[in-house]
Amino acid sequence: MAVVTLQNIVKHYESGGAPAVDDVSFTVEDGEFMVLLGPSGCGKSTTLRMVAGLESITSGRLAIDHQLMNAVPAKNRDIAMVFQSYALYPHMSVRDNLGFGLKRRHTNRRLVRQRVEEVAASIGLTAYLDRKPHALSGGQRQRVALGRAIVRDPKVFLFDEPLSNLDAALRVSTRAELVRLHRELSATMIYVTHDQVEAMTMGDRVCIMEHGRVAQIGTPMEVYLNPANAFVAAFLGNPPMNLMPATADGGAVLLGGRRVAAVAAEGDVLFGIRPEDLTPTDDARAAVISGRVASLEPLGAETLIHVDRGDSTVIVRGPRVPSARLDEPIHLRADPGMIRLFDAATGEAIRLPEEAMT
Amino acid sequence: MAFASDRTAVASRPRISTAALRSAALILFIALYTAFAAGPFVWVASMSLRTTTEINADHYAFPWPMHFEKFAVAWTESNYDTYFFNSAAVVLAAVAILTVVGGMAAHCFARYRFPLKGVVYFLIFSTIIFPPQVTVIGLFQLMVDYGLYNSRIGLVLVYVAIQLPITIYILEAFFARIPGDLFDAARIDGYSEWAIFWKISLPVALPAISTTIILNTILLWNEFLYAVVLITDDDKRTLPLGVLRFMGDQLEDVGMIATGLMIAIVPVVLIYVFFSERLIQGMTAGAVK
Numbered sequence: 001m002a003v004v005t006l007q008n009i010v011k012h013y014e015s016g017g018a019p020a021v022d023d024v025s026f027t028v029e030d031g032e033f034m035v036l037l038g039p040s041g042c043g044k045s046t047t048l049r050m051v052a053g054l055e056s057i058t059s060g061r062l063a064i065d066h067q068l069m070n071a072v073p074a075k076n077r078d079i080a081m082v083f084q085s086y087a088l089y090p091h092m093s094v095r096d097n098l099g100f101g102l103k104r105r106h107t108n109r110r111l112v113r114q115r116v117e118e119v120a121a122s123i124g125l126t127a128y129l130d131r132k133p134h135a136l137s138g139g140q141r142q143r144v145a146l147g148r149a150i151v152r153d154p155k156v157f158l159f160d161e162p163l164s165n166l167d168a169a170l171r172v173s174t175r176a177e178l179v180r181l182h183r184e185l186s187a188t189m190i191y192v193t194h195d196q197v198e199a200m201t202m203g204d205r206v207c208i209m210e211h212g213r214v215a216q217i218g219t220p221m222e223v224y225l226n227p228a229n230a231f232v233a234a235f236l237g238n239p240p241m242n243l244m245p246a247t248a249d250g251g252a253v254l255l256g257g258r259r260v261a262a263v264a265a266e267g268d269v270l271f272g273i274r275p276e277d278l279t280p281t282d283d284a285r286a287a288v289i290s291g292r293v294a295s296l297e298p299l300g301a302e303t304l305i306h307v308d309r310g311d312s313t314v315i316v317r318g319p320r321v322p323s324a325r326l327d328e329p330i331h332l333r334a335d336p337g338m339i340r341l342f343d344a345a346t347g348e349a350i351r352l353p354e355e356a357m358t
Numbered sequence: 359m360a361f362a363s364d365r366t367a368v369a370s371r372p373r374i375s376t377a378a379l380r381s382a383a384l385i386l387f388i389a390l391y392t393a394f395a396a397g398p399f400v401w402v403a404s405m406s407l408r409t410t411t412e413i414n415a416d417h418y419a420f421p422w423p424m425h426f427e428k429f430a431v432a433w434t435e436s437n438y439d440t441y442f443f444n445s446a447a448v449v450l451a452a453v454a455i456l457t458v459v460g461g462m463a464a465h466c467f468a469r470y471r472f473p474l475k476g477v478v479y480f481l482i483f484s485t486i487i488f489p490p491q492v493t494v495i496g497l498f499q500l501m502v503d504y505g506l507y508n509s510r511i512g513l514v515l516v517y518v519a520i521q522l523p524i525t526i527y528i529l530e531a532f533f534a535r536i537p538g539d540l541f542d543a544a545r546i547d548g549y550s551e552w553a554i555f556w557k558i559s560l561p562v563a564l565p566a567i568s569t570t571i572i573l574n575t576i577l578l579w580n581e582f583l584y585a586v587v588l589i590t591d592d593d594k595r596t597l598p599l600g601v602l603r604f605m606g607d608q609l610e611d612v613g614m615i616a617t618g619l620m621i622a623i624v625p626v627v628l629i630y631v632f633f634s635e636r637l638i639q640g641m642t643a644g645a646v647k
């Protein structure tokens with residue numbers, strides 16, 4: 001149905017300052033679910049709004065189906081968008097909200113009505129068709145916003161944090177429903193969120209943004225397992241990847257005086273390991289990290305062990321009932337295949353040879 | 359426990375009487391104010407049913423017998439039917455133009471950034487700082503020059519001009535509170551800026567729109583100064599000028615003036631009675647849901 005291509009897209013707002021979006025390039029393939037993920041203010045919404053045609057593009061090329069879209073007004077782009085605020089028309093019934101976009105394109109009232117009722121039935125809104133938005137619950141409003149996009153059968157669906165105003169339980173079920181919807185429609189979708197769980201569970205690919213720039217693009221597993229830089233490593237995961245300052249001497253990485261990995265680099269590096277890739281061990285010599293148990297956080301399914309190693313704290317994902325005792329020394333083994341190294345100055349990932357552990 | 363409750367009982371007794379005193383004072387004030395505001399109206403209403411001879415004999419007597427025929431006389435013999443039609447036509451036209459033009463201007467001020475926006479805004483609002491007595495002479499000359507003097511169309515244009523700033527002001531404040539996402543959603547739904555104004559801005563802002571309609575209708579229906587300066591022909595006069603008919607050089611027909619005033623006032627009172635709730639709603643309307 002549609003391929004969306006962004007080439008070196010830049011956005012400067014009139015208010016000046018640093019660009020809100022800085023040289024962003026990626027392609028969303030036909031039928032792909034692309035998630036834009038990043039902390040608040042990193043330019044996700046701005047990027048999405050440029051695709052929608054709601055913000056002008058300062059420079060760069062935006063194409064939908066290989067047609068340049070930079071100068072095409074929003075109304076002619078044949079896209080649909082779900083807003084965080086839902087943006088339902090308050091003076092219209094649910095029926096009219098759903099049909100508003102269709103009426104603009106199709107004059108056949110009967111067909112519009114039929115399509116609206118069909119979509120309303122598919123997302124469970126039939127009983128509410130004649131209500132005004134103010135008489136709906138938050139979840140129902142969200143559905144109307146979703147339905148308004150589906151009804152149009154657009155080339156591209158855009159979502160700007162559509163779940164963030166829902167309560168936790170509803171968010172989980174709606175998440176699953178959106179995934180199902182994507183599969184059924186096999187439509188091209190771009191989904192903005194700051195919630196990494198949404199990104200990991202929904203996205204075919206995730207584009208992680210930082211300060212208006214693309215930090216990394218890849219499948220959820222790729223970006224989780226092989227972060228391109230320290231920002232992505234520290235942003236993804238809950239708790240995120242442990243990052244510790246270390247040094248490299250051209251042959252090996254030294255962490256707290258121990259050789260922990262072989263690498264060709266030299267100078268200051270960041271040693272990264274995810275909490276689930278550390279395991280407590282009794283063998284102090286096999287350990288990569290040693291410290292003192294600073295606190296234990298039982299989460300039910302697992303327990304997070306905070307290990308104080310003097311200049312930094314490391315978090316370990318332990319079993320439900322860990323053997324570690326508070327304030328006692330602890331030694332940690334790292335899964336050698338899971339060690340990641342980053343340049344301390346630039347934050348860029350450093351490639352490791354296959355067998356990293358010495 | 360008992361001790362504590364005793365104490366509160368003792369403490370609360372004087373408080374109750376203070377509250378009663380307060381509400382009594384309030385009721386007294388409201389009663390006085392109502393008498394102050396409604397008194398003249400009641401007086402004119404009573405005079406409208408009495409002849410000038412009766413009024414001269416006793417200004418405040420109860421209107422008995424009631425001369426309802428005076429209304430018929432004013433309407434059929436003193437040209438009040440024409441005045442009424444003129445007022446209705448002029449006010450309707452002016453309010454219609456004000457609502458559409460004011461609405462569009464307010465929409466632009468609230469929604470768009472454009473060059474010289476501040477200057478345009480200032481120019482529109484600078485007109486309200488001059489009292490009409492200052493501008494009316496120049497306006498008179500202007501209207502004569504453009505052949506709009508002594509014309510109802512000219513009066514409509516003047517009415518639009520004097521009420522436009524306040525109309526824009528009220529509507530802009532309301533339009534600015536309509537969430538921008540609504541307009542973005544309509545754009546994405548395929549609508550032009552023009553269509554968005556008619557299908558989103560105006561209907562969503564209906565409380566504010568009706569406020570300005572009622573406000574402008576009442577103000578312009580009663581407008582006297584510009585009308586008396588700009589209209590001379592008797593058959594182009596609006597209702598507030600109807601009193602001139604009963605004002606001779608020597609003699610004022612007070613009884614008929616009162617009757618004419620009542621004819622002029624009643625529509626306004628009716629509008630207010632039926633729409634006051636909406637008016638207050640519009641003025642105090644909260645954010646759009």
Ligand SMILES: Nc1ncnc2c1ncn2[C@@H]1O[C@H](COP(=O)(O)OP(=O)(O)O)[C@@H](O)[C@H]1O
Nearest residue numbers: 013014015020039040041042043044045046047
């Ligand atoms: N209309 C605007 N005018 C000026 N600056 C803006 C505007 N909208 C967003 N910004 C700025 O652009 C940056 C990116 O914003 P946004 O795209 O909304 O971030 P996100 O959606 O990732 O939270 C922020 O620094 C924000 O302050």
Ligand SMILES: [Mg+2]
Nearest residue numbers: 041044045046
């Ligand atoms: Mg945002």
